[in-house]
Amino acid sequence: MSSSSIKDSKLELSEQSDVSSFDPDSFLQKELDEDSQNNINYRNCSWQKTAGLLFSEYICLAIMSFPWSYSVLGLGLGLIVTVIVSLLCLYTGLIICDYCAAYPHLTNVCDIGQHLIFGSKWVWYATAAAFLLNNTLIQALHVLVGAKYWNTISDNTTICSVVFGVITAIICFLLSLPRTFSHMSGVGYFSAITMFIAVILAMVFAGIQSHPFKYDPSTPVHWTAWPASDAKYVDIMSAVLNIVYTFVGQITYPSFISQMKKPREFRKALIVVTICELITFALAGSIVYVYVGNAYITAPAFGSLTGNFKKIAFSFALPTILFLGSLYSNVSSQFLFHQIFNKSSKHRNEHTAVGWGVWTLLNLVLWAIAFVLAEVIPFFSDLLSLMSSLFDCFFGFIFWALAYFKLRRLYYYKKEGIKIGFWELFNRSSVVSKFEFVLNIIIFGLGVYILGPGLYATIQSIIWSYQDSLYGKPFSCVSNAL
Numbered sequence: 005m006s007s008s009s010i011k012d013s014k015l016e017l018s019e020q021s022d023v024s025s026f027d028p029d030s031f032l033q034k035e036l037d038e039d040s041q042n043n044i045n046y047r048n049c050s051w052q053k054t055a056g057l058l059f060s061e062y063i064c065l066a067i068m069s070f071p072w073s074y075s076v077l078g079l080g081l082g083l084i085v086t087v088i089v090s091l092l093c094l095y096t097g098l099i100i101c102d103y104c105a106a107y108p109h110l111t112n113v114c115d116i117g118q119h120l121i122f123g124s125k126w127v128w129y130a131t132a133a134a135f136l137l138n139n140t141l142i143q144a145l146h147v148l149v150g151a152k153y154w155n156t157i158s159d160n161t162t163i164c165s166v167v168f169g170v171i172t173a174i175i176c177f178l179l180s181l182p183r184t185f186s187h188m189s190g191v192g193y194f195s196a197i198t199m200f201i202a203v204i205l206a207m208v209f210a211g212i213q214s215h216p217f218k219y220d221p222s223t224p225v226h227w228t229a230w231p232a233s234d235a236k237y238v239d240i241m242s243a244v245l246n247i248v249y250t251f252v253g254q255i256t257y258p259s260f261i262s263q264m265k266k267p268r269e270f271r272k273a274l275i276v277v278t279i280c281e282l283i284t285f286a287l288a289g290s291i292v293y294v295y296v297g298n299a300y301i302t303a304p305a306f307g308s309l310t311g312n313f314k315k316i317a318f319s320f321a322l323p324t325i326l327f328l329g330s331l332y333s334n335v336s337s338q339f340l341f342h343q344i345f346n347k348s349s350k351h352r353n354e355h356t357a358v359g360w361g362v363w364t365l366l367n368l369v370l371w372a373i374a375f376v377l378a379e380v381i382p383f384f385s386d387l388l389s390l391m392s393s394l395f396d397c398f399f400g401f402i403f404w405a406l407a408y409f410k411l412r413r414l415y416y417y418k419k420e421g422i423k424i425g426f427w428e429l430f431n432r433s434s435v436v437s438k439f440e441f442v443l444n445i446i447i448f449g450l451g452v453y454i455l456g457p458g459l460y461a462t463i464q465s466i467i468w469s470y471q472d473s474l475y476g477k478p479f480s481c482v483s484n485a486l
Contacts, residue, residue: 032108036265042353046184049264053189055273057260057331058253060192062281063199064328065149065321066250068206068304070289075301076243078230079290085247086286092447093251094278096404100254101270103407104261106414111262112339113255113399120406131398135339138255138395139332143374144381145391146329147172148484149304151378153322155485156306157315164481169378172326177371179330180337183363185263188334195327202320203284206305207291209313216300216308225297238468241461242389246303248454249392250285252400259335307486314486329374337366379479386466393458401451405444412437 039047049057074082103116110116117131118124150172151165160168182188210216216225231240257274261267293301296308306318341363345352351359409429416424416432424432430441469475 028106028108032267035108043355044183044353045186046263047265048184049186049189049260051264051266051269051273053186054260054264054270055276056189056192056196057185057256058273058277059196059280060324060328060331061253061256062250062277063196063203063284064250064324065146065199065304066246067199067203067285067288068292068306068321069246069250070285071292071296071305071308072301072303073243073246074289074293075227075298076231076235076239078228078232079293080229081231082243082247082289082293083286085244086289087282089247089251090278090282090285092450093254093400094274095443096401096447097254097257097274097278098271099404099408099411100257101261101268101274102411104258104270105268106411108262108267110258111342113258113403114339116258116407117398117403120403120410132339134395134398135255136336138391138399139336140370140374141377141381141391142332143176143329143370144377146176146325147375147378148381150176150325150329152484152486153318153325155483156318160483160485165484166379166479166481169375173371173375173378175326176329176333177367179327180333180367180371181364182334183338185260185334188331191323191327192331195323198320198322199324200284202306202317202324203288205313205317205320206309207288209309209317210292210295210305213310213313215310216296217302217310217314218300220299223299225295226299227294227297238461238464241458242386242465245389245392245396245454245458245462247285248396248400249389251281252392252396254404255395255399256332256335259338302486304486318486333367333370333374336370337363340366386462386469389458389462389465393454393462397451397455397458401447401454405448405451408440408444412441 036047039045070082070086073085077085104110107116107119110119113135114128114131118128121127147169151168154160154168154171155165179191219225257270261270264270288305292305292308296305300308302308306314306321309317342352344362345359350356351362409426412429412433413424416422416429430438433441
């Protein structure tokens with residue numbers, strides 16, 4: 005297949021978004037052959053290296069928000085929500101794997117968004133804006149938590165917290181400079197391992213400490229199996245969104261798959277990581293919550309530990325705080341970089357001064373924006389909920405329900421050579437396929453619910469928190485230590 009035929013195939017796929025005679029295997033092989041001739045090889049990730057990136061994405065600081073979520077939902081409902089959300093995210097992740105295998109020319113979530121919704125260019129731009137804002141907010145979250153760490157570990161009373169934010173942003177910027185995901189996977193495994201140790205230590209320390217931080221003998225440690233009878237809808241929804249945010253990472257999957265030697269092996273990495281994350285999240289949320297109780301829980305839960313217990317456990321989370329933000333910066337920079345330089349550009353494929361200059365500048369600008377956002381939005385758990393309600397509705401659920409229906413139409417087109425409508429697709433399906441059909445309608449509805457009532461609950465929670473003076477002021481020097 006020549007370069008011109010690849011271009012024609014891309015055009016065909018953009019115009020015929022759900023049906024095509026395009027041969028994905030030939031297209032992929034052509035890309036691998038061309039990539040092997042360049043000094044910078046993008047499609048060189050194995051499934052093991054991709055698993056390292058996924059581990060670093062999921063074994064993260066947001067795990068330590070699970071005890072707070074369980075304190076609102078109760079242990080029983082919290083575990084039920086955790087299992088359901090994890091299985092839904094695994095299922096939609098498998099849909100993404102199949103979709104990217106069927107259409108290997110789609111290399112990021114923005115391409116997929118356009119491909120799913122009538123091939124419309126405005127959808128691509130809207131998805132790109134949401135994609136970049138989501139990733140930059142995650143970077144901002146890590147700047148915020150980095151400043152919390154330095155304040156906590158140093159018992160700071162003299163250094164302005166803004167300075168600690170600058171230090172965190174600079175370190176993250178330097179870590180985000182490698183040009184390919186393959187080069188970042190080793191650090192990804194390291195950050196996942198250290199974060200796992202931090203979670204284990206948090207569970208152990210919560211159990212062996214004599215009492216939680218700020219313990220009052222008049223208020224004993226108490227936990228519940230179900231939400232309190234007077235629990236507010238806003239609090240319950242915020243707790244659910246915290247769990248959703250931690251599991252929903254599908255926004256990066258197409259980018260990761262686009263740099264794999266064998267894209268179909270992504271499902272191996274995804275299944276392994278999902279099993280590990282489900283066990284880790286459930287245990288961390290349950291054990292810390294039971295030992296700390298409703299009255300003393302914080303987000304992240306390191307704040308419920310006392311003295312050196314807090315500092316030791318929090319310190320093992322530092323590599324993740326620094327690296328995961330860098331990973332999202334890298335994903336955003338690669339997306340922008342590939343828009344600036346086309347596939348045949350020497351600045352994209354070779355080590356040129358212009359290429360490295362643009363790459364460095366992109367990361368620098370993204371971290372500057374993230375730093376400003378971290379100072380303007382100085383809260384943790386509500387920021388997780390805000391990102392979940394704004395972006396996870398699409399990137400975690402709505403997009404992939406639509407992708408399932410597109411894949412089913414493609415299957416029937418290749419099998420019978422005809423285009424069929426929505427209800428005809430349902431009628432032609434087997435019993436198992438009918439179940440999947442209904443499941444994806446539910447997934448679509450769940451995404452819409454998260455965007456509507458979920459966003460309302462998040463905004464109301466932020467308003468109440470500001471009214472109660474729970475957040476600091478923008479660009480404040482006041483310590484934000486746990």
